[in-house]
Amino acid sequence: MDKKTKKQQHVRLGIQALWALVSNSYLLGFVQGKIYQGPLKRLCLPGLNCYSCPGALGSCPIGAFQAVIGGREHRFPFFVAGFLIFLGALTGRFVCGFLCPFGLIQELLHKIPFFKKIGTFRGDKLLRKLKYVIFAVFVVLLPLFAVDLIGQGPPWFCKLLCPAGTLEGGVPLVLLGEGLRGAIGWLYAWKNALLIALLLLSILIYRPFCKYLCPLGAVYSLFNGIAVLRHRVDESKCVGCGACAKACPMQVDPRRRPNDAECIRCGICRSICPTDAIEWTHCLKK
Amino acid sequence: MKQFIKRYLGPALVLCGTAFMAIGVWADELEVILAKAVRICLECIGIG
Secondary structure (H helix, E strand, O other): OOOOHHHHHHHHHHHHHHHHHHOOOOOOHHHHOOOOOOOOHHOOOOOOOOOOOOOOOEEEEHHHHHHHHHHHOOOHHHHHHHHHHHHHHHHHHHHHHOOOHHHHHHHHOOOOOOOEOOOOOOHHHHOOOOHHHHHHHHHHHHHHHHHOOOOOOOOOHHHHOOOOHHHHHHHHHHHHHHHHHHHOHHHHHHHHHHHHHHHHHHHHEEHHHHHHHHHHHHHHHOOOOOOOEEEEEEEEEOOOHHHHHHHEEEEEEOOOOOOOOOOOOOOOHHOOOOOOOEEEEOOOOO | OOOHHHHHHHHHHHHHHHHHHHHHHHHOOOHHHEEEEEEEEOOOOOOO
């Protein structure tokens, strides 16, 4: 990676870190083992950020989606769906690359040197479809149909899978709260095992959770091709060297599909291009 | 036609998202979200 690309990536990681700090800045929560209960919690944060994190100032969009759809009335979650459509249609997966705290943690872990990093493997492409299945089954269908006696559907994704909830909420709250420590059982063990597996896998594979499991990334990815903010390859400048495809940590070939569903808008392709053929543009520009 | 869709679908969906958010606010959905978010979500942290 050249100097320009490294600098650009440091700026991006800085933005991610700053956003993670700002959106989890209720420091009293980390001291007292409690969560923020103010009015900002009505609003969703753009990335996967557990609302039971002691510092979280806003709500997790995936958790909020399940809370509304899994409520007794099983209402369509207009606000959360609108929020996701708005952000997705405006920027595609920009949120994944710039504003997701759990993405940041995986990226930092991937920086740990290891003798062999895994880029792609057999079945990689098929496995990437799993995040859509997880969204459909765990975020929509189970909260709608797998309900308790009073008709409420638990947030199944949060309950069974979400590693962000375990890391940001489960671990600190259990460490800080004696009462909660006495209540942990098999579910807590399962979620911690899943979290540890994903964190270890992050050293080998770039953002494994984002690639294969994240329902929020799945939603945003649907908009990548039609988003207002998008990438454009200037054919007259492109020399076909393939440096962009080789450098892409999400294994996208920007020459063929500059706005592929897997692109998290990290910008490595843009800064590594020797002829500056890849640029940000917007959909209304000819 | 394909070009037209590629060009204007994004902005149209931005407006659609804004309208959905407005409907959500009007339908008091934010209170449902708040009620869930201000209590420790036992499911989220692996206890419930």
